[in-house]
Amino acid sequence: AQKVTQAQTEISVVEKEDVTLDCVYETRDTTYYLFWYKQPPSGELVFLIRRNSFDEQNEISGRYSWNFQKSTSSFNFTITASQVVDSAVYFCALSEAGDNFNKFYFGSGTKLNVKP
Amino acid sequence: EAQVTQNPRYLITVTGKKLTVTCSQNMNHEYMSWYRQDPGLGLRQIYYSMNVEVTDKGDVPEGYKVSRKEKRNFPLILESPSPNQTSLYFCASRRTALNTEAFFGQGTRLTVV
Numbered sequence: 001a002q003k004v005t006q007a008q009t010e011i012s013v014v015e016k017e018d019v020t021l022d023c024v025y026e027t028r029d030t031t032y033y034l035f036w037y038k039q040p041p042s043g044e045l046v047f048l049i050r051r052n053s054f055d056e057q058n059e060i061s062g063r064y065s066w067n068f069q070k071s072t073s074s075f076n077f078t079i080t081a082s083q084v085v086d087s088a089v090y091f092c093a094l095s096e097a098g099d100n101f102n103k104f105y106f107g108s109g110t111k112l113n114v115k116p
Numbered sequence: 117e118a119q120v121t122q123n124p125r126y127l128i129t130v131t132g133k134k135l136t137v138t139c140s141q142n143m144n145h146e147y148m149s150w151y152r153q154d155p156g157l158g159l160r161q162i163y164y165s166m167n168v169e170v171t172d173k174g175d176v177p178e179g180y181k182v183s184r185k186e187k188r189n190f191p192l193i194l195e196s197p198s199p200n201q202t203s204l205y206f207c208a209s210r211r212t213a214l215n216t217e218a219f220f221g222q223g224t225r226l227t228v229v
Contacts, residue, residue, distance in 0.1 A: 009156075035217060045206060045220035091158060095214070102166060102213045103174070104149065108158040 004094050006107035013082050014115050021077045021110045023092030031097035034075045039089040051075065082114045118143045122207050122221035129197055129228055137192045137224050139207030147210040148190040150182065152203040159206065165190055166213060197228040
């Protein structure tokens with residue numbers, strides 16, 4: 001079974017629209033860590049955020065915000081007032097603290113196209 | 117500047133010709149790993165290393181080898197590349213295996229013909 005599911009393969013929006021990228025994870029560990037990475041067209045992977053399982057507070061960083069809900073095992077990412085520079089593939093990832101602590105599980109990614 | 121450096125960035129090779137992709141980090145990180153990225157599959161872990169001389173298989177290790185003789189370097193070796201190893205490869209390092217984000221190299225696009 002997939003540890004991290006990003007059901008949206010590709011999303012297209014027009015600049016200034018808000019967009020939410022979904023991430024659903026699966027783990028039996030009580031301690032775990034969630035991450036989001038951005039992969040722009042140039043190909044590198046850029047770290048965006050880390051959240052541990054004990055901290056359910058939502059996080060806001062500029063136009064970016066993250067909604068962590070343990071009850072639904074989701075860690076969704078919202079971009080407010082999207083811009084063309086936000087066009088990228090976004091990956092959600094999970095790291096567990098139990099037996100598989102050395103693994104880093106990635107979702108399959110969501111490609112975001114922001115059109116001018 | 118803290119970074120993970122991979123070389124080469126692009127490589128086209130022929131089936132069966134041994135190749136090595138180098139990876140070096142300057143952050144004194146204990147944990148390093150290799151991933152391959154294929155369309156629709158996200159990133160899948162090939163091998164990882166918890167520290168010097170400690171390596172282990174990830175989810176897709178077949179056809180690959182690694183070594184960790186020094187803390188900063190973690191080369192990926194393809195002894196006999198095949199076309200199904202055509203992919204985008206990323207090296208990553210983390211300060212430790214637990215509760216730390218991964219820093220990635222710029223990627224190596226490998227084509228095996």
